[in-house]
Amino acid sequence: MHPIAQHTSHFGISSKLQELLCLVGQSYVFEEGSDILKQTLGINISAKQIQRVSEHYGQAIEEQQKQYIDKDKESPVLPISNEEELIYMMMDGSMVYTREEEWKEMKVGRIFSGSDCVQIQKKRNQITQSMYVCHLGNHIDFFAKMEAYIRFYKNKICIADGAKWLWNWVEDNYPDIIQILDFYHAIEKLALFASNQYTDKKERKKWMEKQKQRLLNNKVKMIINELQKMAAISKEAEKARTDVIRYYQNNITRMRYKTYIDNGYLIGSGAIESAHRNVVQQRLKLSGQRWSMNGAQQIVNLRAYKKSNRWADVVDIIKLAA
Numbered sequence: 001m002h003p004i005a006q007h008t009s010h011f012g013i014s015s016k017l018q019e020l021l022c023l024v025g026q027s028y029v030f031e032e033g034s035d036i037l038k039q040t041l042g043i044n045i046s047a048k049q050i051q052r053v054s055e056h057y058g059q060a061i062e063e064q065q066k067q068y069i070d071k072d073k074e075s076p077v078l079p080i081s082n083e084e085e086l087i088y089m090m091m092d093g094s095m096v097y098t099r100e101e102e103w104k105e106m107k108v109g110r111i112f113s114g115s116d117c118v119q120i121q122k123k124r125n126q127i128t129q130s131m132y133v134c135h136l137g138n139h140i141d142f143f144a145k146m147e148a149y150i151r152f153y154k155n156k157i158c159i160a161d162g163a164k165w166l167w168n169w170v171e172d173n174y175p176d177i178i179q180i181l182d183f184y185h186a187i188e189k190l191a192l193f194a195s196n197q198y199t200d201k202k203e204r205k206k207w208m209e210k211q212k213q214r215l216l217n218n219k220v221k222m223i224i225n226e227l228q229k230m231a232a233i234s235k236e237a238e239k240a241r242t243d244v245i246r247y248y249q250n251n252i253t254r255m256r257y258k259t260y261i262d263n264g265y266l267i268g269s270g271a272i273e274s275a276h277r278n279v280v281q282q283r284l285k286l287s288g289q290r291w292s293m294n295g296a297q298q299i300v301n302l303r304a305y306k307k308s309n310r311w312a313d314v315v316d317i318i319k320l321a322a
Helices: 015-027 030-041 048-069 137-148 164-173 183-197 201-215 219-230 237-253 257-262 271-283 293-307 311-321
Strands: 087-097 104-115 117-121 124-127 133-135 155-160 180-181
Touching: 015 030, 015 048, 015 293, 015 311, 048 137, 048 180, 048 293, 048 311, 087 137, 087 271, 087 293, 104 137, 104 271, 117 133, 133 137, 133 293, 137 164, 164 180, 180 183, 180 237, 183 201, 183 219, 183 237, 183 257, 201 219, 237 271, 271 293, 293 311
Parallel strands: 087 155, 155 180
Antiparallel strands: 087 104, 104 133, 117 124
């Protein structure tokens, strides 16, 4: 018998092998994981067994999340130096294909401290430690999971796009925190109008650069005023003009970018875009995949713990089950 298959317990295999199956299952397609184990360790474990073990402990994580929400168990916190340290929270959704409801939104939250955001190049930062929260379902249950992780922190900043469901929750629960509309979403909305309004690329680029500088100098009202006076050249341009005016008006208090930059705050939500790629898409959006709702949640739970440097918690759950 292979050393890591000795001392069997739950599933008829050792806790160490169960951990290995979870590690493989959250990283690879189950069939590929089975082949990797055979080729590298000489262990014959079926893809179905990897799936069963991975989903079992992914569900155990889901139960642990409920304990955090109900305050039956103390949720982990980021290693911060003091209670005044700035904590960023970012939230967004991306689509996962499910058997029950076809495309379904996977909501992802990323929480990290200001000191964990390290500049590695002039225009590039690296976040050294994050806490990830994922939920395939409604925003109420997602927010309950997020709340369990962020309620301990005093100074928080939320950076997000213009989703009303998100900002409504922030304003209802954390009305005093700093709210920042993702700068790149703000630019994207404007660029859509410009692409419909200006056929000449040089003219379009010049106009966009002017508006970008206005955004970076707390002059969003000037942009709105200019857009309101402009005559759209087509129906498409008129729709884009109306959309960007409404978007800016709804978020004007979240667009003080010069103030944010002067205070050393991030203004972009690239970190949450990266989270979707690394935590969700690289495992759950591979070619031809169709997940059960439960299966997707269970596997993404394992990935969230792995990416949050919380694999020791998974090991503890496995050992407890043994």
